[in-house]
Amino acid sequence: MTRIKTWEISDAFWTLVAPLIPCSPRTEEKIYKRRPGGGRKPKYSDRVYFAAMVYVLRTGIIWNALPREKFEGLGSAAVHHKFQHWARAGVFHNLWLLGLAEYDEMEGIAWCWEAADGSNIKSVGPNPTDRGKKGNQAQPAGRWAWRPFVTCRQRSQLE
Numbered sequence: 001m002t003r004i005k006t007w008e009i010s011d012a013f014w015t016l017v018a019p020l021i022p023c024s025p026r027t028e029e030k031i032y033k034r035r036p037g038g039g040r041k042p043k044y045s046d047r048v049y050f051a052a053m054v055y056v057l058r059t060g061i062i063w064n065a066l067p068r069e070k071f072e073g074l075g076s077a078a079v080h081h082k083f084q085h086w087a088r089a090g091v092f093h094n095l096w097l098l099g100l101a102e103y104d105e106m107e108g109i110a111w112c113w114e115a116a117d118g119s120n121i122k123s124v125g126p127n128p129t130d131r132g133k134k135g136n137q138a139q140p141a142g143r144w145a146w147r148p149f150v151t152c153r154q155r156s157q158l159e
Contacts, residue, residue: 007055014047016098021046022089044074052079
């Protein structure tokens, strides 16, 4: 049995993903007067698009570095456009929910457990980056504030 690469889409995984894929944006907005089944067929299947998206997300490359030879000559701009359309349609959110539900069935998630996170609580005391700034600092206890001996000298006082 050959080992599947982490960005390749197995048949079992595709059967879970395929129902989540929305219709093409071109066919949703337009009403065609041609007979059903007429017109040009899409050149690339949704599975090729999804495989290219998973490749980009799994390997961490930029969209423009997508190797065309791995995905039947599919261009990176078309993949990115389809990715944005599917993201707006909620495909990846629904896929995440589906995976979460499947994991819960297999392993069980302790939904009642909650983590206490202090990132939303205001800290007590000054910000560490502001500690060295002079601003309005209180005078040390038991000391006098330094002031010049003569606050304002007039010419008439010099004689």
